[in-house]
Structures are given as C-alpha cells and as structure tokens.
Amino acid sequence: MTHAQPSIQILHAKWLITCEEKNQILEKHALVIQNDKILAILPSDEATHRYPTALHQHYPSHAILPGFINSHTHIAMNIFRGFADDLELMDWLSNYIWPAEGKWVSHELVYDASQLAIAEMIRCGTTCFNDMYFFLGATAEAAEEAGIRAHIGMHIIDVPTAWARTTEEYFSKAIEFYEAYKNHPLITPTLAPHSTYTVSMENLKRVKELAQQYHLKINIHLQEVPYEIERSMAVYNKRPLQCLHDLGMVTPDLIAIHMTQLDQQDLAILQEMKPHIVHCPESNMKLASGACPVEQLNQLGINVALGTDSAASNNDLDMMGEMRSAALLGKLVAKDPKAVSAETTLKMATLHGARALGIERYTGSLTPGKAADCIPINLNRIETQPLYHPLSHIVYAASCHQVTDVWVAGKQLLKNRQLLTLDKSKLIKKAKTWRNKIKK
Amino acid sequence: MTHAQPSIQILHAKWLITCEEKNQILEKHALVIQNDKILAILPSDEATHRYPTALHQHYPSHAILPGFINSHTHIAMNIFRGFADDLELMDWLSNYIWPAEGKWVSHELVYDASQLAIAEMIRCGTTCFNDMYFFLGATAEAAEEAGIRAHIGMHIIDVPTAWARTTEEYFSKAIEFYEAYKNHPLITPTLAPHSTYTVSMENLKRVKELAQQYHLKINIHLQEVPYEIERSMAVYNKRPLQCLHDLGMVTPDLIAIHMTQLDQQDLAILQEMKPHIVHCPESNMKLASGACPVEQLNQLGINVALGTDSAASNNDLDMMGEMRSAALLGKLVAKDPKAVSAETTLKMATLHGARALGIERYTGSLTPGKAADCIPINLNRIETQPLYHPLSHIVYAASCHQVTDVWVAGKQLLKNRQLLTLDKSKLIKKAKTWRNKIKK
Numbered sequence: 001m002t003h004a005q006p007s008i009q010i011l012h013a014k015w016l017i018t019c020e021e022k023n024q025i026l027e028k029h030a031l032v033i034q035n036d037k038i039l040a041i042l043p044s045d046e047a048t049h050r051y052p053t054a055l056h057q058h059y060p061s062h063a064i065l066p067g068f069i070n071s072h073t074h075i076a077m078n079i080f081r082g083f084a085d086d087l088e089l090m091d092w093l094s095n096y097i098w099p100a101e102g103k104w105v106s107h108e109l110v111y112d113a114s115q116l117a118i119a120e121m122i123r124c125g126t127t128c129f130n131d132m133y134f135f136l137g138a139t140a141e142a143a144e145e146a147g148i149r150a151h152i153g154m155h156i157i158d159v160p161t162a163w164a165r166t167t168e169e170y171f172s173k174a175i176e177f178y179e180a181y182k183n184h185p186l187i188t189p190t191l192a193p194h195s196t197y198t199v200s201m202e203n204l205k206r207v208k209e210l211a212q213q214y215h216l217k218i219n220i221h222l223q224e225v226p227y228e229i230e231r232s233m234a235v236y237n238k239r240p241l242q243c244l245h246d247l248g249m250v251t252p253d254l255i256a257i258h259m260t261q262l263d264q265q266d267l268a269i270l271q272e273m274k275p276h277i278v279h280c281p282e283s284n285m286k287l288a289s290g291a292c293p294v295e296q297l298n299q300l301g302i303n304v305a306l307g308t309d310s311a312a313s314n315n316d317l318d319m320m321g322e323m324r325s326a327a328l329l330g331k332l333v334a335k336d337p338k339a340v341s342a343e344t345t346l347k348m349a350t351l352h353g354a355r356a357l358g359i360e361r362y363t364g365s366l367t368p369g370k371a372a373d374c375i376p377i378n379l380n381r382i383e384t385q386p387l388y389h390p391l392s393h394i395v396y397a398a399s400c401h402q403v404t405d406v407w408v409a410g411k412q413l414l415k416n417r418q419l420l421t422l423d424k425s426k427l428i429k430k431a432k433t434w435r436n437k438i439k440k
Numbered sequence: 441m442t443h444a445q446p447s448i449q450i451l452h453a454k455w456l457i458t459c460e461e462k463n464q465i466l467e468k469h470a471l472v473i474q475n476d477k478i479l480a481i482l483p484s485d486e487a488t489h490r491y492p493t494a495l496h497q498h499y500p501s502h503a504i505l506p507g508f509i510n511s512h513t514h515i516a517m518n519i520f521r522g523f524a525d526d527l528e529l530m531d532w533l534s535n536y537i538w539p540a541e542g543k544w545v546s547h548e549l550v551y552d553a554s555q556l557a558i559a560e561m562i563r564c565g566t567t568c569f570n571d572m573y574f575f576l577g578a579t580a581e582a583a584e585e586a587g588i589r590a591h592i593g594m595h596i597i598d599v600p601t602a603w604a605r606t607t608e609e610y611f612s613k614a615i616e617f618y619e620a621y622k623n624h625p626l627i628t629p630t631l632a633p634h635s636t637y638t639v640s641m642e643n644l645k646r647v648k649e650l651a652q653q654y655h656l657k658i659n660i661h662l663q664e665v666p667y668e669i670e671r672s673m674a675v676y677n678k679r680p681l682q683c684l685h686d687l688g689m690v691t692p693d694l695i696a697i698h699m700t701q702l703d704q705q706d707l708a709i710l711q712e713m714k715p716h717i718v719h720c721p722e723s724n725m726k727l728a729s730g731a732c733p734v735e736q737l738n739q740l741g742i743n744v745a746l747g748t749d750s751a752a753s754n755n756d757l758d759m760m761g762e763m764r765s766a767a768l769l770g771k772l773v774a775k776d777p778k779a780v781s782a783e784t785t786l787k788m789a790t791l792h793g794a795r796a797l798g799i800e801r802y803t804g805s806l807t808p809g810k811a812a813d814c815i816p817i818n819l820n821r822i823e824t825q826p827l828y829h830p831l832s833h834i835v836y837a838a839s840c841h842q843v844t845d846v847w848v849a850g851k852q853l854l855k856n857r858q859l860l861t862l863d864k865s866k867l868i869k870k871a872k873t874w875r876n877k878i879k880k
Contacts, residue, residue: 081825082832086771086781120822285768286836288777315836316823321761325768328725331526337728341526382560383756385521385868386875392522396726396755401841428825435826 008054009033009410012044013064013376015390018366019350023343025391031064033372036409040368059404061380063390065346066365067127067373067406068319069353072219072257072278072307074133075117076110079434081311089225089287097312104438105162110135112430114142117317119422122148124318124400127373127408130255130278130307130357132192132219134163136177140187146421147411149373151357153192153219154178156207158199167203171210178214186409188359190255195221196240197231201247208249217253217358220244223266224258225289241266250275255356257307259297260290271300276356279348281325283309294330294348295339305356306348320400323349327395342395372410378402448494449473449850452484453504453816455830458806459790463783465831471504473812476850480808499844501820503830505786506805507567507813507846508759509793512659512697512718512747514573515557516550519874521751529665529727537752544878545602550575552870554582557757559862562588564758564840567813567848570695570718570747570797572632572659574603576617580627586861587851589813591797593632593659594618596647598639607643611650618654626849628799630695635661636680637671641687648689657693657798660684663706664698665729681706690715695796697747699737700730711740716796719788721765723749734770734788735779745796746788760840763789767835782835812850818842 011033016026018041030047032040032054040047048056077097084096110133121129131139132153143150154174155163164170178189193199193207211218223229223240232240242265244250254275262270270277279292297304306326308317323345330340354364363371377398384393384402406414413421451473456466458481470487472480472494480487488496517537524536550573561569571579572593583590594614595603604610618629633639633647651658663669663680672680682705684690694715702710710717719732737744746766748757763785770780794804803811817838819825824833824842846854853861 079826081828082837083828085829085832085836086778088777092777116822116825123822282768285772286777288771288775288779291772311837315832318823318839321764321839324761325765328722328765329769331728332725332731335728337528337532337726338526339728380868382556382563382864382867383758385556385871386519386878388521388523388875388879389525392525392755396525397522397751399758399761399839399841401839424822427822428820431825435828438826439828 007035008039008051010047010051010054010056011059011064011374011376012047012056013059013062015063016041016366017063017065017346017391017394019066019347020365020367021351023347031366031372031374033407033410036371036411038366038368038370038372041366059376062376062378062404063394064366064374064376065394066350066363067375067408068125068349069305069357069364070121070126070129070307070317070319071255071305071353071356072280072309073129073131073317074310075121075129075131075317076113076133076139077310077312078117078120078317079109079113079431079438081315083312083438085315089289100438102162105134107135107138109434110138111142112434114139115146115422116427116431117311118142118146118148119419119424119427120317122146122406122413122419122422123403123417124320125375125377125403125406126317126319127375127406128353128357128363130190130219134161137180140181144184144187147186147408147413149186149363149408151188151190152177152181153190155192155194156199156203157194158203171206174210178216190217190219192219195228196243197228201243204244204249205247208247211253217255218249219255219257221258222256223261224284225287226261229261239263239266241269245269245273252276253358258284258289259292260284262293267296267300270297270302274302277302277304278307278356279304279326280307280309281329282322283313285325285329286313291329291333293333294326295334295336298344303352303355304348305353318400319349320394320398323395342392345395346391373408375403375406378404447475448479448491450487450491450494450496451499451504451814451816452487452496453499453502455503456481456806457503457505457786457831457834459506459787460805460807461791463787471806471812471814473847473850476811478806478808478810478812481806499816502816502818502844503834504806504814504816505834506790506803507815507848508565508789509745509797509804510561510566510569510747510757510759511695511745511793511796512720512749513569513571513757514750515561515569515571515757516553516573516579517750517752518557518560518757519549519553519871519878521755523752523878525755529729540878542602545574547575547578549874550578551582552874554579555586555862556867556871557751558582558586558588559859559864559867560757562586562846562853562859562862563843563857564760565815565817565843565846566757566759567815567846568793568797568803570630570659574601576613577620580621584624584627587626587848587853589626589803589848591628591630592617592621593630595632595634596639596643597634598643611646614650618656630657630659632659635668636683637668641683644684644689645687648687651693657695658689659695659697662696662699663701664724665727666701669701679703679706681709685709685713692716693798698724698729699732700724702733707736707740710737710742714742716743716745718745718747718796719766720747720749721769722762723753725765725769726753731769731773733773734766735774735776738784743792743795744788745793758840759789760834760838763835782832785835786831813848815846816844818844
C-alpha cells in the first residue's frame with residue numbers, strides 16, 4: 001500500500017537517535033511526519049517505497065534526534081548577557097542585575113529579549129524551554145510567533161517589581177495568564193515561586209493550593225547555594241527542601257531547580273517523594289554555587305533534567321554545550337569517568353526534560369504518535385571526524401553550529417541554519433538599541 | 441610621512457585585545473603587519489592615512505586578538521576521537537587506546553591525523569600547539585606544510601612502541617629530530633618524558649642532562665591522578681613533584697602538565713622553583729582525574745597555561761571551549777565567582793601559554809615586534825548580542841565558529857572560515873578511511 005498525502009514530510013537520516021528510555025540508534029532510517037506528529041519510523045528504503053509522493057528530505061551525514069528541552073531558564077535576561085561577570089552572587093544581583101531589571105524590565109524589553117533568546121535557542125536545536133520571569137505575556141507572544149514550545153512560569157516573589165507590586169497582584173496576574181493560555185497547543189503555564197528565601201511559607205502554601213486547583217507544575221530554585229541553607233536553618237530551623245516537604249509540595253509535580261547542596265536527609269526525601277530536578281551545571285559553576293550530584297541522583301532513581309539557566313549567568317542558551325558540561329562535571333563530581341555517560345546526558349536534555357515538565361506523553365523522544373519536535377545534526381565536519389559513535393560526538397565533540405534544521409510540531413523553524421520565523425538582522429539591531437540604553 | 445610597502449597588511453578591527461600582561465582593549469584600531477611581524481598598532485584612521493597603498497582589511501564587528509596557544513596536546517590522537525568514552529582511565533588506556541595505538545600508529549597515521557587536527561585547530565583560532573606523541577617527523581611535517589607554529593615533544597617512555605623499542609632508540613630519535621629542526625622558524629623541539637610512573641629516575645636524569653645540553657624545555661604529565669601519587673609513595677616514598685625536584689628538574693624550564701593533585705609541600709616547591717603548569721580542565725573532568733587549583737596557583741605567582749590534551753579525552757581541540765571550561769571550573773574549585781576571571785583565562789590561552797613554552801619574546805600578545813600570530817573573532821552574532829564587554833563574550837559566550845580568519849607569522853591560514861593551506865574534503869575522506877580500518 002502506498003500513501004500520497006501532501007501533508008507528509010519524510011526526513012531520511014544516516015542515524016535516528018530515538019532518545020526513548022531504551023535508546024535506539026537506527027541507521028539509514030526515516031522519520032515520517034504527518035502534520036504536527038511523528039507518524040512512523042521506517043528504514044529509509046521502505047519509507048521511499050511507501051510514500052512516493054511525499055516531501056522527502058535527505059540528511060545523509062546527519063543524526064536526527066528529538067529537539068532539546070531547556071528545563072530551566074529566564075530567557076529575557078539574555079539582554080543582560082555579559083553585563084556583569086566574575087562577581088559574588090549577591091554583589092552581582094544587588095548591584096548589577098536587580099537595579100538594571102528595576103530600571104529596564106518592561107513588556108517591550110521582555111518581548112524583544114525573548115525573541116533574541118528564542119532565535120539563539122532555535123539555532124542551537126532547542127524545541128522547548130521552561131521559563132521563569134516577568135511580563136509572561138511578552139515571552140508567550142514571542143514564543144507563539146516563533147513557533148517554539150514554551151512552558152511559562154508564573155513568577156511569585158515577595159518583592160515588588162515592575163511586573164507586580166503586591167502578592168495579590170502576582171497571584172492575580174498568574175491566574176489571568178493561566179486563563180489566557182490554558183488550552184494553547186504550544187504554551188503551557190506553570191507556577192514559579194522564586195525560592196524559599198524570597199517567598200514566605202504562607203505564600204508558598206497558596207502556590208501549592210493554586211497548583212492543585214489548576215493541575216500545574218511548580219518550579220522553584222532550591223538549595224542552589226550554601227547561603228540558602230544557612231538562612232533557612234536560621235529562620236525555620238530546617239532546610240529548604242524540608243520546608244517544602246512540610247507544606248506537602250514535594251511531589252512529582254515539583255520541579256526543583258539547581259539542588260547543589262544535598263545531605264542524606266535531602267536524598268531520602270527526594271527518593272521517597274520523586275520530584276524532578278533540573279541541573280544547571282554552567283550557571284552553578286560560573287556563580288561558584290556548587291555542583292548537583294547527578295550520578296548519585298540517577299542511581300537513586302530520581303529524574304534529572306538539564307537547563308542553561310539565564311544567559312546572564314551562563315552566558316549562553318546552548319543545550320549542546322550544557323550537555324557536555326553536565327557530562328564532564330558529572331564525572332568529576334562522582335570521581336568516576338563512567339558516571340553521567342553520553343547517553344544519560346542526551347536523555348537529560350530530551351526525554352528526562354519532557355518527564356520533568358510533564359510532557360513526556362507528547363514530546364522528548366522520536367516515537368510515533370509524539371509531536372514532530374526534531375533536529376538533524378550534521379556530523380560530517382572536521383570537528384566530528386573520524387566517527388565511531390554518533391552519540392559520543394553529539395555530546396562530546398559537536399557544537400550547536402552543526403544543528404542544520406529544526407522542527408517543532410511538524411513546522412520547520414530552522415532550515416540549513418537560516419531562521420524561518422524570526423528576522424536575525426532585526427533582532428541584532430534591537431539588541432544593540434537596548435544595549436545602548438542599558439549601558440548608560 | 442607615508443609608507444608604500446606592498447608587504448604591509450593592515451587589519452582594522454572594532455577592538456584589538458592585546459593580551460599583554462597589562463591587557464588593553466583598543467577600540468577602532470589597526471594591526472600593521474610587515475612580513476611576518478607586527479610593525480605597529482595604530483588608531484584605524486591613522487593607519488589609513490599613513491599606509492595608503494597597503495592591503496587594508498576591515499573587521500568592523502570583530503575583536504582581533506593573538507592566536508591561541510594550546511599548551512598541551514597529542515594531536516594525532518584525534519584519530520581515536522570518540523573511539524571509547526565513559527571508561528576508567530586504566531580500562532580506557534589498557535583495553536582501547538594502547539591496543540589501537542599498538543596496532544595502527546605509524547608515520548602515515550600520525551601525518552594524516554596531524555593534518556586533520558591542525559585543520560581543526562586553525563578553524564578554532566589556535567596558532568601554536570605544544571605536542572607530545574610518536575613519529576615526531578610526521579607531525580612536524582604536517583605543521584610545517586600547514587604553516588602553524590608547533591612545539592614537538594620528543595617522547596621518552598620506558599615502554600617499547602612502534603616508534604622506538606628501547607630507551608636508546610627513544611633518545612637517539614630525539615637527538616635526530618632535534619638536529620633536523622633546531623633552527624626551524626615554526627617548529628621547536630622539546631623534551632617530553634611521559635611521566636614519573638612510566639620513566640625511571642635514571643632516564644629522567646638523562647632527560648634533564650639532555651635538556652641542559654641543548655637548552656630544551658621539558659614537558660611531563662605530573663600528578664594528574666591520585667594513582668600517580670600512591671604509586672610514587674609506594675615506590676619512591678615521595679610524591680612525583682618531589683622526585684623531579686630531587687633530580688633538579690623543577691625549574692622554569694619544566695612544563696608540568698595537569699597537576700590536579702597538590703598538597704602544601706607541592707605548592708611550596710612550585711612557588712620556590714617556578715616551573716610552568718598546563719591546566720587541561722576538560723580532559724581532567726572527562727577522566728575524573730581531579731581539578732588543578734588555578735586560582736590558588738595564580739595567587740602564588742605560578743604561571744598557568746591552558747591545553748586541551750588530546751581529542752581522545754576531550755573530545756575536541758577547541759581552545760575557546762577550553763577557556764570557558766577553565767573559567768567555570770576555576771570558580772567552582774575556588775568557591776569564588778571572582779576567581780579565574782575572563783581576562784585571566786584569555787591570558788592563560790595566549791600570553792601565559794607563550795611564557796610556559798618560552799616563546800613570550802616573539803608571540804602570545806599583540807605587541808609591535810612580535811610575530812603576526814592573530815585572529816579576528818566576529819561578535820556580531822545572535823549568540824554574542826547584546827555586547828557590553830568584548831572580552832566577556834569571547835570567554836563566556838562566543839564559540840570558535842566565530843573565528844573568521846587566522847594568521848601565523850603574517851601568513852593567512854584561514855580566510856572567512858576557509859582553510860587556505862589544507863584541503864578539508866580530502867582530510868575528512870582520509871579520516872573515514874582510517875576509521876574504517878580501526879573500527880574493524
């Protein structure tokens with residue numbers, strides 16, 4: 001039987017790397033895409049034979065894999081990329097980032113900065129990001145227009161900002177945003193209380209109730225730096241994770257970000273309650289926060305996803321670089337070169353991200369029925385030759401410049417390194433205009 | 441007065457980053473190159489006026505800096521890039537690398553692999569590398585033909601290999617190589633005893649005598665992994681650094697590679713004797729060896745250079761990625777985000793590399809009179825916008841794909857990302873041929 005739907009696109013690749021839990025590397029296979037979904041995975045010859053009139057595209061030196069899921073970021077902060085580096089966290093925040101944000105953050109800035117960041121992410125093979133910032137509508141709008149999948153964290157913090165002055169306003173804006181986007185195919189609202197040191201227990205309880213009412217994931221920065229533990233012990237006489245546990249918030253709907261400071265008691269809670277953890281190795285290193293013990297968590301069966309954090313503390317949104325850093329740092333921390341293998345790392349950036357975000361049923365791997373969120377990576381480069389194992393090169397040797405194309409939900413966003421839904425020159429021009437204002 | 445030498449090339453840049461000890465970032469300046477040397481650094485307008493008939497090239501969105509110096513590598517091992525990963529060091533060496541080397545390493549393989557590696561290094565802005573491997577002539581020949589600056593370590597190891605069967609043969613081949621290249625403008629012979637656990641004290645003493653006789657630098661892997669210390673204590677009842685110190689080898693002519701395992705006694709020796717240290721953060725992380733305490737060494741006034749190690753344990757030869765890893769890891773290890781700043785890191789990859797290799801007088805910074813070894817980096821990219829500080833972006837945000845051109849000793853080796861002295865397609869083809877042989 002042959003098919004002749006014009007809505008079918010077929011991507012033929014040297015390798016398909018499925019990133020399913022039992023990962024497969026299929027040689028000379030094709031990904032059959034119908035509308036927004038993966039219809040089938042077939043040997044190339046068979047796909048050619050079965051779909052003679054479909055649009056066939058050939059990636060003869062490429063590995064096709066699911067797009068990357070950046071499980072923690074604040075994309076609009078890339079307008080402050082390189083604004084201030086090599087500083088103590090509190091000095092950096094108090095004397096550089098917060099004053100600049102206080103002065104400049106607006107719907108307009110967040111929209112422009114989000115577009116710039118989305119352009120960078122698409123160029124690096126990211127098909128979904130999990131954000132946390134202010135002026136949510138601006139980021140959602142930019143994501144929707146660009147065609148990228150976005151989880152937008154509805155920020156709650158006990159500090160007045162240009163976005164909201166009071167706790168009431170934070171909550172009412174969150175609900176308003178939720179109502180606007182609750183059924184959107186690409187945008188998913190989530191809750192994002194900043195941390196246990198910037199949100200009171202009372203307000204965290206309210207976040208939990210809201211999450212239950214609307215079935216929302218909760219993102220929170222947790223145990224990122226030693227200071228957080230010290231403060232929590234001084235104020236509550238318990239560690240931040242224990243505070244959340246006592247509120248009943250530590251569940252599989254919790255996305256705990258950073259987690260560089262863990263003791264045995266923390267590990268026991270994590271193992272029992274199974275929240276998801278997002279590891280941000282480059283930001284943690286750059287801010288000298290500490291290192292999440294990824295191998296240990298994996299061995300305890302705790303799901304660990306990967307995020308870049310913002311470009312203000314990274315200073316990029318490149319998930320391929322982040323994978324490499326995660327694999328390298330993971331081995332050093334575990335004192336074991338077998339730890340955090342290439343395959344584990346690739347899954348942290350794909351399937352395990354989808355699992356953390358609660359979207360594993362429709363993205364995160366190349367599986368028929370899931371969304372066609374996928375990227376070809378060209379491995380026929382000086383930098384990735386000779387080639388013994390494509391997966392090794394993707395994690396340890398390739399760079400995001402080798403991502404040639406990007407599809408999200410069957411729609412192509414990058415073609416032969418050219419952005420199809422964003423205007424690169426215009427974005428660079430806008431970035432320069434903001435830079436000139438902020439630099440003053 | 442105006443000049444009209446046709447041998448003058450003038451590179452105009454948005455920024456010149458000199459990388460001198462007192463680093464300068466000069467806006468809208470020009471690098472005036474005469475033959476193989478930097479003749480002058482002038483404001484762009486002045487250079488235009490003074491040299492009306494010279495060849496003017498404009499880099500309006502670029503920073504021009506000295507080329508990178510990769511202070512430790514085994515370039516030909518890139519033929520084994522990704523051959524085996526995620527393994528214990530001794531398992532990796534004994535069961536994968538050494539058998540493959542034993543079977544395949546030859547003049548022909550080293551020549552082909554060196555060409556491939558040099559192509560990668562040039563594409564990443566490296567203008568000088570400090571190597572250590574077998575079949576020295578093959579690497580020297582490849583470097584000479586490609587026009588890159590190379591320090592070739594004359595390997596000494598108490599193990600028979602395809603290169604030399606006996607200690608006598610290692611030494612005689614070293615002397616032969618030295619005689620052939622002692623006056624070469626681009627190739628510098630150095631001594632490279634493998635380590636204190638693979639070379640006897642007697643042979644190390646001989647290395648030292650040879651170094652003194654011919655005024656050669658000595659490269660050695662030193663205190664890379666805990667095992668090395670344990671073995672040295674068991675065999676000699678002293679640490680490897682102390683062994684070398686007792687032989688009188690710890691001097692400013694010693695290049696100690698790795699140094700991840702340091703105690704107070706080691707630091708005292710280093711501070712007194714001032715050898716140079718090469719930090720290889722990515723290899724050390726990937727093999728879970730440990731981390732060199734760069735900030736502490738810098739504070740003691742000990743010179744630390746940067747190297748990638750081989751692509752078999754990295755898995756690339758990219759000095760820009762290595763800088764970023766060095767800065768990030770340096771902060772984490774020092775528990776201080778101010779540690780190993782962007783500027784310090786850039787110097788580790790340029791001037792401090794030249795200092796370690798003993799060639800600071802003629803390369804490593806943009807200084808009139810030094811060799812014209814320089815690279816423009818285009819910062820007008822999505823990934824490096826907005827731009828507040830060019831130096832921050834070079835270390836923390838840019839990638840080597842933004843290196844547009846490369847000059848070594850005034851000769852252009854890369855032009856708008858195209859290799860001028862090597863044939864990319866031919867190299868990839870050769871890499872594939874070797875891969876097919878080795879994979880069997």
